[in-house]
Ligand SMILES: [Zn+2]
């Protein structure tokens with residue numbers, strides 16, 4: 001993870017990208033008509049990659065145009081909501097739609113995009129450090145056991161490693177895992193309440209963050225689902 005670079009930027013590079021994109025667009029247009037000629041020639045060979053490239057032209061144009069529009073607003077100091085609708089502090093990079101939504105949800109006392117992005121980034125880093133501290137804290141039970149403590153939703157560190165939990169703690173933590181699955185859907189793997197988390201689901205960007213999976217007592221649950229259930 002990049003810890004030191006500026007969390008908000010890219011307007012100069014986007015302008016450059018858009019310029020090259022325009023050249024590419026003209027080339028793709030020519031490419032598209034050459035491909036059309038090819039297809040009209042009753043060709044012996046199918047060219048799926050080539051076809052996909054001619055179709056990519058429209059989305060390239062649309063994406064760069066909206067990105068430029070949003071970037072102009074950001075550069076002009078547009079104000080945005082500090083959090084997403086779910087109440088999470090967002091971090092960049094955002095999708096174009098996410099950026100638009102944050103602008104729509106701005107209130108009169110909202111901050112400018114870049115100031116808010118910096119502030120949210122600082123919060124994000126603090127969270128990463130907290131999680132790192134929690135993940136690197138050692139058990140200490142037994143003969144000063146050096147195994148990492150378990151993740152305990154709602155607490156900074158678990159009371160011990162998975163081997164040194166008391167039977168009561170083991171039962172309590174198992175219940176937290178089961179309750180998280182019963183109580184709500186999972187934002188990370190998109191399963192509905194009652195359904196176990198899908199470990200093979202493609203990682204989903206949740207407000208700029210990817211939720212890891214946590215395992216305990218033969219249960220596997222995304223951290224965001226565990227946290228949501230004790231919030
Ligand atoms: Zn231990």
Ligand SMILES: [Zn+2]
Pocket residue numbers: 186187188189190191196197198221222225
């Ligand atoms: Zn999940």
